[in-house]
Amino acid sequence: MFKLKKYEKIVQKVYQVLPKYKRMVDIELQSQTNVFRSLLANGQNLEKILPDIFAVIMEADRRVLGLEPFKVQVLGGLALFFGNIAEMKTGEGKTLVATLPLYARALQGNKGNFLITSNEYLAERDGESMGKVFKWLGLTVGIGVNVDDDKKIELYDSDIIYTTHSSLGFDYLFDNLGSDLDQQAVKRFNFAIIDEIDAVLLDGAQTSLIISGAPKVQSSLFEISNWFVNSLDEEDYELSEDRKKVWFSPLGIKKFQEYFNTPETVFSARNFDIYRHIVLALQANMLKKRDQDYVVDDGKVVLLDEVNGRKMNGVKLNGGIHQAIEAKESLKITPESKTLGMVSYQSLFKKFKSLSGMTGTAKTDEKEFIDTYHLEVIEIPTNLPLIRIDKKDQIYLTNQAKIEKSLELVKKGINEKRPILIETGSVSMSQLYSLILLQNRIPHNLLNASTAPQEKQIISEAGGVNSITLATSMAGRGTDIKLTPEAKENGGLLVIGTERMTSKRIDNQLRGRAGRQGEPGESQFLVSLEDKIVVENTSNRVRKYHDINVEKGEIGEFDLYQPIDKRIVKHAIDSAQRKVGNLEAQGRERTMAFDTILSNQREKIYRTRNEVLTxxxxxxxxxxxxxxxxxxxxxxxxxxxxxxxxxxxxxxxxxxxxxxxxxxxxxxxxxxxxxxxxxxxxxxxxxxxxxxxxxxxxxxxxxxxxxxxxxxxxxxxxxxxxxxxxxxxxxxxxxxxxxxxxxxxxxxxxxxxxxxxxxxxxxxxxxxxxxxxxxxxxxxxxxxxxx
Ligand SMILES: Nc1ncnc2c1ncn2[C@@H]1O[C@H](COP(=O)(O)OP(=O)(O)OP(=O)(O)O)[C@@H](O)[C@H]1O
Known part of the structure; x- marks a missing residue:
């Protein structure tokens, strides 16, 4: 609250000086960049001239893009400038907001100022559109995706860089593998705004970035270990509740010691290598499922993407688990490669002197942001009141009923001549739904990982009357659907969610495609007790409730097409979603704890290395x-x-x-x-x-x-x-x-x-x-x- 007051005062000052800059002709306004730069170079305090700086970039935004930031956007810009998370509702124009603090920070001339997005589409889209303003004001702008190696130095030498979290991470790791200081590109970590900060730091932060190379000496232990693990009984190991971890029980350890004739503790240096292989074999056999986690294609293990189920050709699991799966499937063992560089997103972003972020959905996870990154969440009010109607979830017993009911809703939307966005939880579900729509003769555009190249085109058509877009959660972040005037009159965008996503935040992002900038819109989620997230994370009681009533439904004693309005069922669905969220948070905490230890060592080595390179x-x-x-x-x-x-x-x-x-x-x-x-x-x-x-x-x-x-x-x-x-x-x-x-x-x-x-x-x-x-x-x- 205290911070918000301080920022509001600065906003007032911005509006006091704004008329002065509005009166300037283009060339005079553009020259302000140099005026500010020389003031700062002569010791002027940046915060003192912040209102003037903000006023100049606001007026430049208006002249170049035709968009003058609203008061609340200026407030959001200040929250970012001072290193907070600005929570601004979906559609409030965060892309534009970022121009204000980025310009101010870049004026110091210290480079290393980043806008980091969660995907390449957004980095390119925003870098190109907002880049025009910065260039107009005489700054250099780089877009960090799909850049050739020989252009990297030039890229990172730009005043402002739009890039993705993974491009930045990999470039940083590669830099520290080279033997020439002149070839290092990512030298400065001054200021970063992470767009959709919850997607980058929460949804995507359980895994670390890894560069591997150099093959290791081939080991024959994979086969022996696989054989050993296959001889175990159920009481020899234990699985974690979410079945994502497995470890030996004392009985299993005893068997290990007997089998390998090693009375020493399993964790001794002598046993390390064999024990590692046994653990890998246990993980491959108990945690990795064929046709769910991977397929065997032409004698090779091909991984499947967890979210969209696509084959990830050429991608291998690190740390030997890939080879353990090969042993399990009796395939030829491919060479294991050594890890050359590894960094977690947490460590990467902690390198920034000043870090900030923006999203529509951060408040629910504020504690994690404060604990891990010392980032406070500042809620920024909306420019216009939000008039989107968020209907309460409709819950059905079966998938079939849910799908039929959602089709009724689609047809109703078509009658009302509104644009419709249907959201599914995975690529396979989107394909299935597409088939159902076709069977019902409902023309639509399909947006998922395989149609990604047409994303721009599909989104540009998604806001017209009777336009139906079927998408995965890919269309949930940053996607800006522009409504036609007729579509607005007919009630705006109708968002239909066909299942709960893995967190409430992602659901809210999906709803947020509608009702942007005070426009009309509506959202409705339909859920069933047969949805994956519910089946995998619910109690026996709810399962029983489902089974009994499906039987009743078959003999006409339960109306399967009537939404269920029971508290215990609603509660079960919320808690299934929360459970997934909690497990993910624990995963992040673990990654972070391991990586903190590793990053101290990495920093020490990289520092010495750099000194040698000087x-x-x-x-x-x-x-x-x-x-x-x-x-x-x-x-x-x-x-x-x-x-x-x-x-x-x-x-x-x-x-x-x-x-x-x-x-x-x-x-x-x-x-x-x-x-x-x-x-x-x-x-x-x-x-x-x-x-x-x-x-x-x-x-x-x-x-x-x-x-x-x-x-x-x-x-x-x-x-x-x-x-x-x-x-x-x-x-x-x-x-x-x-x-x-x-x-x-x-x-x-x-x-x-x-x-x-x-x-x-x-x-x-x-x-x-x-x-x-x-x-x-x-x-x-x-x-x-x-x-
Ligand atoms: N000051 C402004 N005046 C007029 N239109 C604006 C202004 N700021 C943003 N807009 C428009 O509002 C729409 C939403 O902007 P944007 O996509 O940046 O929102 P967002 O906050 O990033 O949304 P999301 O949370 O969904 O990513 C865009 O079409 C943009 O052009």
């Missing part, structure tokens, strides 16, 4: 010096007492092979104290290093050699660590009990393995520096072959 010779030399010290200290500390042959082995394996045992003996002169050995090895290594580096007569080549050997050691170590952590996550995530707190075990092991990785990195760096062979080509270039 080519600062002092930094690299210091690093190399520490490397000698670390490796030798680690070696010495590893022994209680060191024998001569241990020292010889160390030199032979890591420094050079031509060293004679007698020489070592001579030089140590019987003094086998650790301090003396340390000194001796340090001298040997320093000499060898000088010799190795002396091979480069050219300063540039020498600098390159140092940089690349160091970088290679860091990257190899980190990739192995990342891959290990991903595997570890999949096995600890499955077991949750009083004794085992998965996240604590993960944290402990992650820390221990990071420590080991650091040691391994130093050693690899050491070996790279001393043992890399060089071949000179005739043209003066060199080729390195690493040990």
């Amino acid at each position: 080519d600062d010779p002092d930094f690299i030399d210091e690093l190399i010096n520490s490397c000698l010290n670390e490796v030798i200290t680690n070696f010495v500390d590893n022994y209680r007492s060191i024998e001569l042959h241990d020292v010889a082995d160390f030199i032979f394996n890591n420094v050079e092979s031509a060293y004679e045992l007698a020489d070592i003996e001579d030089q140590l002169a019987g003094n086998m104290k650790k301090k003396n050995i340390h000194l001796f090895l340090f001298n040997v290594a320093s000499e060898a290093l000088d010799k190795s580096l002396d091979r480069f007569k050219n300063g540039l080549q020498l600098a390159y050699f140092k940089k690349i050997t160091v970088l290679k050691a860091i990257d190899n170590g980190w990739i192995d660590q990342l891959d290990y952590l991903q595997q570890l996550k999949s096995i600890v995530d499955g077991r949750s009990s009083a004794q085992h707190k998965p996240i604590n075990e993960f944290a402990l092991e992650a820390r221990r393995s990071f420590f080991n990785m650091e040691k391994e990195m130093w050693l690899n760096m050491f070996r790279n520096l001393l043992l890399t062979e060089i071949e000179k080509n005739i043209d003066g270039s060199i080729e390195l072959s690493f040990p």
